[in-house]
Amino acid sequence: MLFKSYRLLVLLTLSTSSCTNFLDVKPLESIADTQTITDQNSALTALRGVYSALASSDYYGTSFQSIGYLSGDNIQWTGSQSQVQEFINKRVNADNSTISAAWIAIYRTINRANNVLAKVPTVTDPALTTTLKNGYLGEAYAIRALAYFDLARTFGGVPLITNPTILPTDNLGIKRSTVAETYAQVLKDLDAAEPLLPTTTDRYRVTRKTVYALKARYYLYQQDWAKAEDFAGRLITDATNYRLTKPYGAFFLADARGTTESVWELFYNGTTEVNSHRGQWQPQTNGGTRQWAPNDALVALLNDPAVGGNRSVLVAKDNQNRWYGTLYYRNPASDPSYIFRIAEAYLIRAEARAQQGKTTDALADLNAVRDRAGLTALTSTTTATKDALLLAIENERRVEFALEPHRWFDVVRTGRAGAVFGLTDPNRYILPIPVQQLLSDKALTQNPGY
Incomplete structure (x- = not known):
């Protein structure tokens, strides 16, 4: 509708x-x-x-x-x-x-x-x-x-x-x-x-490999761990075309686009087509509004060498000593929007393997992402239980995709919104149907609790 x-x-x-x-x-x-x-x-x-x-x-x-x-x-x-x-x-x-x-x-x-x-x-x-x-x-x-x-x-x-x-x-x-x-x-x-x-590689246009990425994410949400592992693995094993760029910022800094990190990103030319993200994140001194900014908790995580590693490049300070996000920075605003990066495939497979009790393999995938960030490898000692390993993966996703649209959906899909956000009303785990839609078509009904 x-x-x-x-x-x-x-x-x-x-x-x-x-x-x-x-x-x-x-x-x-x-x-x-x-x-x-x-x-x-x-x-x-x-x-x-x-x-x-x-x-x-x-x-x-x-x-x-x-x-x-x-x-x-x-x-x-x-x-x-x-x-x-x-x-x-x-x-x-x-x-x-x-x-x-x-x-x-x-x-x-x-x-x-x-x-x-x-x-x-x-x-x-x-x-x-x-x-x-x-x-x-x-x-x-x-x-x-x-x-x-x-x-x-x-x-x-x-x-x-x-x-x-x-x-x-x-x-x-x-x-x-x-x-x-x-x-x-x-x-x-x-x-x-x-x-x-086709089975070609195209970072801006959908191919069969893009479908593998979307299926890996779909099966993760459906908790079909074996299939999530399978489809994520199809991308990871295609190492000629998909690799974690080093260091972390190499996939977006210095006007980079379409790197081996990218499975699917959207292209903007900055003139007739503009990615409006930039204006929201950049500070006034750079021509933005900085209406969205990393909070103190995220700044602390990114700047902790044992947690953020070289992902600290995601934040910087403006001329008023305020932190701002740097993922969208180009002027004119031609920053890509990243729909799927190969890092997500690694962390999907890590989670799927952990859920299946494949601890060693899960750690290998998790540590591949950590290594790219300049972090030391986690061991079976530091992630001794399945819950500890899953929490490590969740925490890695929080920092790896700090300025991308994963955190809310990740915490909700794993059933941890109460523990992480203090959100105990399950009706709030999904958003309301916009009121304009309800007024436009009486066949629509609102979500419970709204």
């Missing part, structure tokens, strides 16, 4: 985040939906539009990612907008503008994927070869899978829309599916995508 103001837009806007020739098209390019996807060129343009929606400021550009880290325990809000403080306080209300913007942006991404999936199979242009057609469909399936995965872990069960929304009345009245049904749709789309995609 899409917010009414979006559904009234019957034009499919195909603005794009630029990356090489694939995504390098004119910004704000729009054509009527009835005219789209009639040949190879328009099919590619429509696919670019899916990536553009994924990279938009309200999805992986800023808003959705901010839910993941503002809701954790690493970040403080230095501004005055009470709606942002709601995430810090773990008391998000249904009229929160960030969750509303993220919901709309994610469903916009789904809708664009639905257009590709509905129309590309019917195109008969000889230039749209079977290989190209399969690839376009596979990419759309995988991005739709990610979108529903993000909706499920944020809001619980949501309406499953698999047909394009063109008119305001299209897809109206679809009730929420259960969270299990929503996750089942994620797996269905990933399974559909996998055989359609």
Whole structure:
């Protein structure tokens, strides 16, 4: 179900985040939906539009990612907008503008994927070869899978829309599916995508290896440890293409992009397509607002040589001696958004192995990440029990992905929100359905406790 103001837009806007020739098209390019996807060129343009929606400021550009880290325990809000403080306080209300913007942006991404999936199979242009057609469909399936995965872990069960929304009345009245049904749709789309995609390496565009990454994360959340280990391992063993960069900052400092660290990142050119994260993190002296900043606890962890190691490059001090985050720093704002780094594969496999009692192998994966950070290896003595090993992995994830959107979702999915955040009301483990959606479609119901 899409917010009414979006559904009234019957034009499919195909603005794009630029990356090489694939995504390098004119910004704000729009054509009527009835005219789209009639040949190879328009099919590619429509696919670019899916990536553009994924990279938009309200999805992986800023808003959705901010839910993941503002809701954790690493970040403080230095501004005055009470709606942002709601995430810090773990008391998000249904009229929160960030969750509303993220919901709309994610469903916009789904809708664009639905257009590709509905129309590309019917195109008969000889230039749209079977290989190209399969690839376009596979990419759309995988991005739709990610979108529903993000909706499920944020809001619980949501309406499953698999047909394009063109008119305001299209897809109206679809009730929420259960969270299990929503996750089942994620797996269905990933399974559909996998055989359609090439086994090439592309850090900006979905391939079969990208699906391996998304499946590793999916199975981690589903606590299917054997499959999480399997799919994470497929990336780790591809050492020619995926490696932990040394030192830690090598994957993002000095204008680095598309390094061996990256499994999937989103490209921004800083002019027609801007990653708005930069302005939120950088201090005023660097042209930002520093409205989001590392809190004292995170600064202490990152600057502790035994915990942060060389990951201390994630923070710096401004001219007023205040700490700020450095992951997004480029001017103009062309910083990538990182959807999946190879470090995540190592820590997924470490957790999956630990859960299966494979202590030695789990420690090896955990220590690979620690070694890249310049830390000494943990031993079976320091992680003598399964719980101790899992806690070490959790703590490593907190620091490794300190400014990325993992912490909140990690603590919730492991059932530790009460112990870590003091959040004892399980209704607060997922966020409310935005009130605008409830008003727009009476078929929708609110999450309990809101």
